[in-house]
Amino acid sequence: MSSIKKIVLAYSGGLDTSVAIKWLGDKYHAKIVTCTVDLGQGEDFKFIGEKALKVGAENHYTIDAKDEFAKNYIFPSIKANGLYEGKYPISTSLGRPLIAKKLVEVAHKEGADAVAHGCTGKGNDQLRIETSTKALDPNLTVLAPTRNWGMSRDQEVEYANKHGIPVSKAAKKYSIDQNLWGRSIESGPLENPWNAPEDDVWEWTMSPEEAPKKPTVMEITFKGGAPVAIDGKKLDPVSLIEHVNRVAGENGVGRIDHMEDRIVGIKSRETYECPAAVTILEAHKDLEKLILNRRELTFKRLVDEQWSFMVYAGLWDDPLREDLDAFIDKTSERMDGKVKVKLYKGSMIVVGRESPYSVYDFKTATYDSSSTFDQTLSNGFVPLWGLQTVVSRKVMSKMSKKK
Numbered sequence: 001m002s003s004i005k006k007i008v009l010a011y012s013g014g015l016d017t018s019v020a021i022k023w024l025g026d027k028y029h030a031k032i033v034t035c036t037v038d039l040g041q042g043e044d045f046k047f048i049g050e051k052a053l054k055v056g057a058e059n060h061y062t063i064d065a066k067d068e069f070a071k072n073y074i075f076p077s078i079k080a081n082g083l084y085e086g087k088y089p090i091s092t093s094l095g096r097p098l099i100a101k102k103l104v105e106v107a108h109k110e111g112a113d114a115v116a117h118g119c120t121g122k123g124n125d126q127l128r129i130e131t132s133t134k135a136l137d138p139n140l141t142v143l144a145p146t147r148n149w150g151m152s153r154d155q156e157v158e159y160a161n162k163h164g165i166p167v168s169k170a171a172k173k174y175s176i177d178q179n180l181w182g183r184s185i186e187s188g189p190l191e192n193p194w195n196a197p198e199d200d201v202w203e204w205t206m207s208p209e210e211a212p213k214k215p216t217v218m219e220i221t222f223k224g225g226a227p228v229a230i231d232g233k234k235l236d237p238v239s240l241i242e243h244v245n246r247v248a249g250e251n252g253v254g255r256i257d258h259m260e261d262r263i264v265g266i267k268s269r270e271t272y273e274c275p276a277a278v279t280i281l282e283a284h285k286d287l288e289k290l291i292l293n294r295r296e297l298t299f300k301r302l303v304d305e306q307w308s309f310m311v312y313a314g315l316w317d318d319p320l321r322e323d324l325d326a327f328i329d330k331t332s333e334r335m336d337g338k339v340k341v342k343l344y345k346g347s348m349i350v351v352g353r354e355s356p357y358s359v360y361d362f363k364t365a366t367y368d369s370s371s372t373f374d375q376t377l378s379n380g381f382v383p384l385w386g387l388q389t390v391v392s393r394k395v396m397s398k399m400s401k402k403k
């Protein structure tokens with residue numbers, strides 16, 4: 001007999017986690033408490049909660065974590081220019097450690113001994129939820145029923161029908177995960193990397209062809225590296241992200257289609273719609289180029305890449321992520337300013353930037369006669385700069401003559 005008496009299950013309302021309520025309850029003779037975390041996925045949470053109780057949960061929690069998600073997860077990611085493999089704004093990845101945190105909180109409140117999730121054994125989400133849960137409370141057992149029950153989708157439907165678990169009629173064409181920072185769409189016809197995404201993949205973005213004929217210019221104000229206002233209007237973090245999602249999405253900005261390397265080794269074709277992320281990250285990176293110096297920028301790119309990798313790989317709660325944040329927060333102290341972006345038929349370009357801490361100096365940069373830059377200094381600088389290149393080439397040509 002297992003010693004597990006109460007399990008807190010991360011519940012989405014979908015087939016896997018609905019089946020898991022019944023399956024876990026039967027297998028462990030345990031009470032099931034379900035928990036749905038609202039990260040801005042825009043679902044019917046009342047319906048989801050009622051479904052959980054109907055299927056057999058003893059208690060259900062709906063936790064609105066949008067504000068915490070925006071402030072403590074998305075904003076740090078903006079400061080870190082969070083992108084995996086240069087393309088993916090780690091939107092799903094960022095949400096998972098927060099879900100784990102909430103599961104642990106509910107487990108403590110409920111006196112539960114285990115936490116369960118519906119992640120498959122093929123993806124990254126299992127790494128994120130399990131590692132964060134264990135990092136926050138090593139005494140909790142983590143259960144991953146979908147990884148172990150060995151049921152195919154058809155068998156799951158059969159199981160659901162047998163136990164009176166409602167199954168939605170609409171056959172699912174894609175596997176979708178969404179939150180404030182983006183929408184992840186995978187599987188189905190997308191599993192052939194040659195197939196262009198069909199129109200039904202996209203929900204947050206206009207097709208660039210049908211987007212407005214007139215460009216939208218938007219000004220994003222940053223304070224300490226975080227976006228705080230749009231077109232001069234102060235907005236709270238959640239509203240700001242929602243606003244940019246809407247405006248950029250209307251202009252067809254934010255569609256991503258790329259080949260991704262999952263941590264388990266699978267190469268997968270992934271599509272995303274992240275209008276706000278694409279826009280804000282590009283603006284932030286541009287502002288950094290105005291404010292940070294060359295040495296800081298070069299080093300920060302390494303830090304950013306490591307930070308993004310750690311978040312993608314489920315290591316949010318590793319101390320290294322916080323160590324990197326210390327560096328990122330330090331560079332972000334000067335990151336005040338404004339960036340002007342132009343959104344037009346699927347394209348997003350930065351067309352202006354300004355900051356009180358700008359390192360750009362018109363006086364040295366200008367080509368007009370008022371420039372204070374003493375060009376004659378380059379008479380000495382250029383030969384020194386190229387010194388090793390010239391010598392190396394000389395040596396190499398000697399060598400090739402010998403051969």
Ligand code: ARG
Pocket residue numbers: 090091092093123124125175176177184185186260270
């Ligand atoms: N590949 C992305 C990631 O690992 C997205 C995963 C999306 N999850 C899903 N259940 N559809 O973060």
